[in-house]
Amino acid sequence: MSSRTGHAAGTRDHVDPRKVDPRKEAPMELQPLLHDLLAATMAPTQAWSGPDGQVRACGAQGYYHGDVRVLSSAVVTVDGIEPETIAAGPAGPGAVEMLALLRRADGPGADPTLALRRLRTVAPGLVRERLELTCATAGPVTLLLEATFACDLADMDRVKMGQRPAPVPARGSGTPQADPAHADAASWAREDGTRVTLSGAGARVDLADPLAPRLSWRVTVTPGAPTVVGWEVAALVPGGVVGAPADPRPEWSTPAVTGDDRRLARLLERALEDLAGLRMSASFAPDDTFLAAGAPWFFTLFGRDSLWAARMLLPLGTDLAAGTLRVLAARQGTVVDDETAEQPGKILHEIRTKALDLGDGERVLPPVYYGTVDATPLWVCLLHDAWRWGLAADQVEALLPAMERALAWMTDYADSDGDGFLEYADTGGRGLANQGWKDSGDSVQWRDGSLAVGPIALCEVQGYAHEAALAGASLLEAFGRPGADTWRAWAAELAARFRATFWVEDELGPYPAIALDAAKRPVDTLTSNIGHLLGSGLLSPAEEAVVARRLGAPDMSSGYGLRTMSSTSGGYWPLRYHGGSVWAHDTAIAITGLARSGQTAEAARLVEGLLAAAEQLGYRLPELYSGAASAAAPTVVPYPAACRPQAWSAAAAVAVLTAALGLRPDVPGGVLRIEPPSPSPVGAVRVDGLRVAGAALLVQVDAQGAVVTAATGAAGVRIDARPAARAAGGPGR
Structure with a gap:
């Protein structure tokens, strides 16, 4: 994902955002931490708050619609005091719930007798908050309940860079009031047509401070009779390239899972609820649904991420895969453009409404960006797998021309130097330095920790290309189109070249290098990339057994999943984004490959690791977490800037289920x-x-x-x- 490069640009090492850089005598701009925030999503809208449910004007907290923060603060008080939250968590698709005590307004005695239940639900373009007051006091209790708001209309990339834009003044709207400081609703707007409206049934809307409008209710709570108030924020952000799908019903089935290990059923239930909040469509293909990569930063179409998530979900139906394939085919490359990295036949990396500033003063990605080396072969693999799972023949056949263009890209453009391998380079100079799934600037390292120099040919990309060539050959043959024998021969030659070039050895034996560098030298770090080779057909059974043993060893298997880099490598650090952390989808891909190649002991070890991590993470697997050994820490150590929900992390639950069956x-x-x-x-x-x-x-x-x-x-x-x-x-x- 493109924002991962923000980590390479100096935002990876997070510190207390309250610290001050003495050289600037101003707060340092740091990427916000996310690990303890509550998130509710229903694409393209999302709401993030502190663990107590309050939305404060700091970090990533706020309501968002599209790539705009449409509310930056929403703080509730009762009689001027903030409630004390004692429990909070997800409450179904697009919802979170918080339970708080109101002890200052309580009755006598040690037991709490006055409570506030706060339910936040998100729908496309709308966030609602329901506040329910209950009591067990001796008699009725009268309270002043207030909620104070702020809105900065900040673009998402500014929030991600750690900037704190000033709030925008609110205006009153609705029926004219005798007191000009009050209105029926508060609203905000900006010149591009963005509109936000805040209203609360029965509330007094106070605009005396337009930077901090307030809703207030004078309520009387009676034992046995809940009192309910609330508000809603409606947002319109024009010109969005992605939005909510026309049909609110998910494209996949929801299977019932029972068995000895109850963690699996709980993980699947949480995953499917999270995935329901990531469903999207594109303005240029409104009838097709895909999964946004993740929240909060990746709420849009990402080629690689959306393809992997749809591929993992195939056992629940082929409709999502079909939509993902079609929407990406609709923007398949047609020309050579170094600025956007577009090439004929290439599948895009990401799409946004406007250019994305990566925050390092150098790189700005165009709205439609093709800087990925792996999405194109993965598109072919998904088409083939969907066909094998039963995607209707007419839908498959309609996509075959796009498949032929994708296959041609692998030889016509992806192999820029003619050595027979797919490689990448940022020819435009303002895009991603690394263009595989590990796209941070330091993800391709030598064993001593030094960085490899590109163009880079990643090992797993050769596996994807090999699998895509064989998959394409099967489809061409099945539908009576020419070229099957040519692609099978190409795949065989690729496997032979890989065998002769990529394998290296250390004191524990052989393994595939992560990549070839510009001089065609194998970059000798042991990484999780090799797990993606399993089941691709690129390796022989004996080679797959070697890879399985290396993945299952203690330097790679943390006990909570597969480390992205061996702990024996010079660049290893358990909280390094791509250099020692654990990614759930990466582990799930390795589990799938291990199961396909018959390496079941190693697959079982990684399955247990993911389930153990899921149990400690509330069954919501984040983008990534620390690679610290399970025996060395009392619990899973979070990667504090990890996004969640994340499509391919949630889809990992289905991949585990598929491998187990x-x-x-x-x-x-x-x-x-x-x-x-x-x-x-x-x-x-x-x-x-x-x-x-x-x-x-x-x-x-x-x-x-x-x-x-x-x-x-x-x-x-x-x-x-x-x-x-x-x-x-x-x-x-």
Whole structure:
């Protein structure tokens, strides 16, 4: 994601934002921390508050619509005192709930007898807050409940850079009042047509201070009779390139999961609720839905992220994959443009309403930016996988011309120096220095910690390209189009070149390097990138066994997932964005590859790590967290600037479920193979409500990985429940 480069530009090492740089005698601008904030999202709108539910004018807190902060403060008081929050958390899709005590207004005795329940719900363009007062006092209690607001209409990139724009004065609106300091509602506006309106039923709207408008209610709370007040903020930000989908219903099924490990069901439930709040459509393809990459900074279409999330969700249906494929195909590259990194056939990296300032004084990304080397082969892989899961033939066929252009890009443009590998370079000079999924400036390092010099050929991208070539060949052949043999031959040559070039060795044995540098030298750091090679067909079974052993070793497996970089590397640090942290989606990709290649013991170890982390994180897996060993810390250590919810992190729950069941679809071939690992990494599990070829699928396995039940209503699809691959007898063990 593009904002990751902000980490490379000096915002990665976070300190107390109250500290002052003595050289400037002004607050330092630091990227806001997110780890303890409450978030509610329903794209393209989101609300962020402190853990107590109050929205304060600091950091990333506020209500947002599109890329504009439409409210920067909302602080509640009762009789002039802030409530004491004792519990808070998610309350379903697009909602959070807080429970607070009002002890200053309480009755006598030690027990709290007056409470405030605050429910915040987010819908596209609208945030509502419901405040419910209840009491168990001896009699009625009369209170003054007030909420004070501020609005700065700040652009998202300014907030991310740590800037604190001044509040904008509010204006009154509604029925004329006898007192000019009061109105029916407060509103804010800016010249580009952005409009924000704050209203509260039954509230007195005080505009005596237009920078801090206030709603107030004089209420009497009676035992046994809740008193409810509230407000809503409606926002309009014109010209948005992405927005809410036309249909509010998710494109995927919601399966019922029961089994020995209850963590899996809870993780899936939380994940699907979070994903429902990330659904989006684009103005240029309004009928298609995709997943925004994540909140708060990535609330838009990202090629790589949206593709991976849709790919992981395929066992729940193909509609999301189809929408994602079509919306990205609608903006597939057609010309060569160094400023935008566009090339014919290339799939974009991200799209925004306007240019994005990365905050380092040098890099500004254009509104439509193509600086990614991996989205194009991943697009082909998703099309193939969706076809295998049962995407209708006419929908697949309609996308084949885009697929042929994507395949051609791999040879015509991605291999800029003709060495047979896909590489990247920022030819425009103002884009991303690194253009794989690890796109921070220091993500490609030598083992001693020094940075590699580009153009860079990443190892996992060669795996994606190999898989895309074989996938494309299968589709071309199935639909009677030419070129299948050519792409199979190209894939075989790529595998041979990779085998001869990428492998390096340390004191523990061989492994693939993370990349080749500009001089075509293998960059020798051991990283999680090699996990993406598993199941791509690029490696032989013996090579996959070697990779599995390296991933499962203590320097890579933290106990809470897969580290992005080996702890033995010179650049390792557990809180380094791409140099030692754990990313849930990265771990899930490795789990999928390990399961596909029969390396079930290592897959089970990583599954347990993700579930252990999820349990400690409230079952909402963030963008990333610390790579500190589970035995060395009392709990998961957060990466304090990590975003959440994050589409591919949430989708990791489905990837884990798929790997545990061993699902191998081939709807065009008329078969669904079920090959669960043995023993099952999650114990006995029953999943009802998966989808294959548009029909329901039920799968149940026992603790040893034997299929107990498997049934589908998909016409023409036979279930082949094969003997499980045993952990003790997998290749290379």
